[in-house]
Amino acid sequence: MIRNAKRRITISTLYIGVEQQELIEAVREALTNSPALKVTFISDLLRGTREPFPEPSTATLLLTLVAEFPERVEAYFYRSPKLRGLMEKIVPRRFDEGWGLWHCKWYGADDEVIFTGANLSDSYFTNRQDRYYHLRNAPIILSYLQSLLRLYSSYSYRLHPNPPPSASPHHLMPLARGGHPAHLGGNQKAALLWREPSIHPRAFAAHAKATLTAFQRSWREMKRGRRIDIDTWIWPMVQAGVLGIQEEEQGVDKVLRAARDMEDAWRRAGQGQGGRVMVDLTSGYFGLYKKYKEAVLDSHAAYKIIAASPEVSSVPVVVPIVVSPHGPSLTTSPAHPQANGFYQSRGVSHLIPEGYTLLESRFHRDLVSRGRDWDERSQTGIELTEWNRPGWTYHAKGIWLSEMLPTQEQQQPPAPPPPPPPKPFGTFIGSSNLSTRSLKLDVELSNMILTTSPSLQKALGAEVRGLRAHVGRVGESTWRLPERSVSWQARALVALGVEGML
Known part of the structure; x- marks a missing residue:
């Protein structure tokens, strides 16, 4: 270029x-x-x-x-x-x-x-x-x-x-x-x-x-005239909390509320009609802004959330994956390099991955306490995963809205058939990490894109599948692993409000 x-x-x-x-x-x-x-x-x-x-x-x-x-x-x-x-x-x-x-x-x-x-x-x-x-x-x-x-x-x-x-x-x-x-x-x-x-x-x-x-x-x-051949719309959103500009906060709030309303309408219709939406959400630094976090937890919409794995594992990691109504099965993943870019950095920065682990574990416990843990059969709840790829770090952030076809529950076999591939009709792309810092301190520019273009929807779906290909479920057993322990220093930093600067 x-x-x-x-x-x-x-x-x-x-x-x-x-x-x-x-x-x-x-x-x-x-x-x-x-x-x-x-x-x-x-x-x-x-x-x-x-x-x-x-x-x-x-x-x-x-x-x-x-x-x-x-x-x-x-x-x-x-x-x-x-x-x-x-x-x-x-x-x-x-x-x-x-x-x-x-x-x-x-x-x-x-x-x-x-x-x-x-x-x-x-x-x-x-x-x-x-x-x-x-x-x-x-x-x-x-x-x-x-x-x-x-x-x-x-x-x-x-x-x-x-x-x-x-x-x-x-x-x-x-x-x-x-x-x-x-x-x-x-x-x-x-x-x-x-x-x-x-x-x-x-x-x-x-x-x-x-x-x-x-x-x-x-x-x-600005008046641009009407065209009937447009299939994609882009809304740039400026966010600068320090300057009192909150376009992203208002825009993303509307998007998350729309996903909630679509799910509620589907449930009122007797769960027999279309209209469900799957929300994929990711950030390289998992410290969701409080307003976003509450919107996710309070909604009945299905969410798949990807965070960066914060640190290296010296032993195989036990990852619970829900595969049936009878509870989780267990799988292991080999030791691999960290995905969080702050892992083993110098000075106080080395505590940052621990801070993200603390925030992530608190979010997981909140979703479990509200009955929002992921159910694979019904494709409902919130699936919390971590991205890890050997030799790579993770910096992707964004939101995708996908049409979600209802799955028919079956008694046999015990595991449900795999869900259809995502077909996003909207995405949020830009600089924001969807965190308190992004909303309150930094100057950000992000875009909300909605589309009916089949080719663009196919590309968006491929993007989501590519990110999901390197994730593993996390759960309560994850936070009990020795390598995921959080030091008192990291807890103190989060308690002092450093979360807003992460």
């Missing part, structure tokens, strides 16, 4: 991996071959400058392009306004990312765009499971994304190889902070400069909310 671009490239990501020279060279080649091409990046300031000098970072990678093509390349770095005042001074680097990040991921070129939850680094291109939706002819969507990026750039820092001498020190963040020498090809002046001097860089939430709300309203109300 980048190499073929002639007019515009717009890239939004949490960060760009420091090893991504191939990506930078592809952009440089496109700029050289297409004189009219303009390129705009936006990423997170704290994550994009995490590596101290002289180590490379997202900022130093992009600085080479900005310096070489100053009129055609812009790079913006968003910084959450939540971290300010005394906390800004005392919170150590990397921990400061816990107060919110730019988390939107889209990669656009001319009239093509990829929506995803993935960042631009080697692990995502090799052995990290994620989701990617490629729209090949979507000029309106690209114009929307370009306008959205431009609007957010008003609340961001712009990367400057040589900022003007008149720049206020209150609006300037030198890349070589803390007295470290800048190894930027001899450039000692490179800095991040706050774009709008009239707006305070730590107090822009109210201003941004008003502007973004008006922007979203204008796009929703």
